[in-house]
Amino acid sequence: MRVLISALFIIAGFYCSAQQKDLTTALYETYETYKEPLLQTRRIKHKDLQPLIEKYKANGKFKVSKVGTSIEGRSLSLISIGEGETDVFLWSQMHGDEPTATQAIFDIFNFFNSDDFTLEKQEILADCTLHFLPMLNPDGAEVFQRRNRLGIDINRDALRLQSPEGQTLKRVRDSLDADFGFNLHDQSTYYNAERTEKPATISYLAPAYNYEKEINEKRGNAMKVIVFMNNIIQNYAPGQVGRYNDDFEPRAFGDNIQKWGTSTILIESGGYYNDVEKQEIRKLNYVSILSAIYTIAKENYKDIAIAAYEEIPENDRKLFDFKVENVTYPLLGKDYILDIGMNRLEVDKKGHNDFWYSSRILDQGDLSTYYGYETLDATGYTITPGKVYPKVQTSFEALASLDIPTLLKSGYAYVRVENIPSGKLASPFPIHIIGKKYEVPDFSIEVGLNPTFLLKKGGHITHAIINGFLIDLNSDKKTNFKNAMIYR
Template sequence: MNIAKSLKFLTQTLFLLALTANLGFAQKTYSKLPVSQLQSVYEKYKEPAIAHRRFKHADLQPLIQKHASAFKVEKLGESVDARSISSLDWGNGSIKVMLWSQMHGNESTATMALFDLFNFLEGKNDGNDELRNLLNSELNLKFIPMINPDGAEAFKRRNSLDIDLNRDAISQISPEAVILKKARDDFEPEFGFNLHDQQTYYNVVNTPKQATISLLAPAYNYETEINEVRGRAMKTIAGMNELLQELIPGGVGKYDDAFEPRAFGDNIQKWGTSTILIESGGYPNDPEKQEIRKINFMIILNALHQIATKGYENYSTEQYFAIPDNGMQLVDLMINEMQVKVNGKPYPIDLVIRRRESEANGSYYVSGSIDDLGDMQVYFGFETLDATGMEFTLGKVYPEAFESVESISQEKALELLRGGFLAAKVKNGTARQLHNLPIQVLKSTEKVSGGWMTGSAPNFFLSKDGQLKYAVVNGYLIDLQNPKTQEYKNRVL
């Protein structure tokens, strides 16, 4: 009888202990960082030395050295053209996290955000010491900004061997790829952040919403299976998306997870690091991506907080898969129902135009191209024109040459356009010289380039009843009666 009572008492005691433990676990909830705190921290610690996205390797070196007292700065190696690649380490915790940026030289948004983050981590006595101390005690962070400094120098995607570093994880032909692989193997991070930019034409699929941020937990095999490593990345992304929906509601896409056996993100996931891809797209009126820089800072800091507190365990893979997919349905200009004549017969067509950037003398110009035509109802235009009743009309070259680009004013260019002239010649100047005029400027040719078929340069007029209504110059739409003030990133031809 005493034995039975003792067993009953022991059973009840164990039950109460378990209940207490469970209640304690239930009460231990993840406390998210307030948006207001993240915003104020960014404004305080934004790095003022970087104000545009076309910075170069030399611009970063003094900024790296600025942090040498608070971070462990290490030169990891050199690029093809002998530019240094460095890491910055911070934190005394047991959870290792590696963040690398600018694998593609012209994808610089996250690099800016990392230097803002360095400033924050080095700060003190600002009301954020509790957060900073938490990160320091729980995390061991390794940052590698600008993996591809040679590509950054020319503001191009590939390195000086013309290799895409994100397709060199296995062969490691490029010294930059060797450096990144060795850094991962030596550090053995539990989490990794692969930081990129994507084209501004990505949208949240089947909507006109720009995918300002796209996220992905890359697959580690062709079957796109989910193991514990990839699952952690998915849950962290679900928490990041919760914050993003406050910042850019409806502006988040999920990148395609088709396995790419040569890619770093896919392989680093395969090698046991929970890998999170962040792709920075476009945002209205943000050509230098300063607003997206701020968003990067906020979601990276939020994610680090999730990892430090294991807050990602409050989210599910189902929440990750609920993020809508990326589309590629945005265009700069969509013209609907434009009449073109073939063999004397008119045909109504839609056409879509994209203007892509190219580097030039430390700045950039755009080159417009007609991407597609026909029935374009699946596309969304940043600018759309209903051209019902309007006809495609060729332009002419003004017969008298101007002295230089500088001798053509905006008003004169518009006057020429209204007279049916799409182009003006100049006596002096150089081909590829940049200008901000709403007209073609010719130095090395005397012909207007343009047409309405795919691949053509989008230079033409739209007329109605014999009257010119609109000009399209290098893909820019100009209302001839009510032209709006805008910047034209054109060049002399």
């Protein structure tokens, strides 16, 4: 009889696993059906969410309530759905410039508001009540910055509770006494999975609740759910998952919410190749969070071994946007071999709705333990400074008639323009624009400088690096170039 019971448990386990896999696959394949079309870029603001929140306020499936107000007076909304005994609390955009999961939350709302996945939704909502606080720091989101209007990091305000946003988070957590909490963030795109060239597209943490990093049942459950989510992400971004260091931070909300009795799961959305607006990562959030909620409802996470949590590679920070390897750099009559790592730094435009790039050399020398989203092996290539094109252009519009690839091949990286419109912040052409009196500084490869130079091989210029973007002058292939610089 015991053998029969064991066999039945094994069969049931295989069935649940297969059912979960089928759901995850279906969620991924049908995602575009539920993706919220009003949210398409990272720089979303409080006003962008209000029509959507109002829509769900009028929908009987959802309960919408105002639970607080930001320093500048913007409302903080809690949106709930479900009738189950297990309370799951998800909060996003505690940091104003971390909106990837906020978008995914509204995709999840569309999922629950649809007529599809009827059985799975019934199972979730019968066993769980889900509570979402989509934007905790709307003042920071308004200017696309990490901190709130007081200038503090809300995620370090769990003890003093001096910010109204932190007070709201604590009050909501306590009122729900949530069983599970999802602390949703974005992290730097320059994190990689330890000792690999792969970006940490998603990173996880089950925060410690004391300095000893003990594992009780609540923290253990968070670890199990993370292992489950990691297995999902591996299907779509293999090797691109990291794990945060779990040193206890007594001021942090995640660590304290874990201590207060909620199984807390930190999710950080990092980088993904050629996904500047993080829309693929948004999709991975949608799929993995919904799948995790389903496994919480079914309680099959309990069978997962905690030991697998430690097998997730730790986060490292050894990625550049672009890395040039083994390039020859002539300096003071001698040739040196360098690796050069450069990042494209975003500069917000007025209104904080868009940005342009001002790139910098971040490091140089032996960068053999570092990686790039894009890497060029420049063995045999020599760095050549870019020159100023001698013919002055009378207007910005005149630039459109120039054959810029030919200029680059001829060694020019700068074009002088008499009248540069005051509203122009960056060059849309793959060549720098300079004012009629601007003097280009003496050339140097140096940390902190804008990465602009040409590469020569066999006596011919073959590549240009303009504002940290690689342009292959022998290829018509489209590049990811966004802008060069304007120096007035």
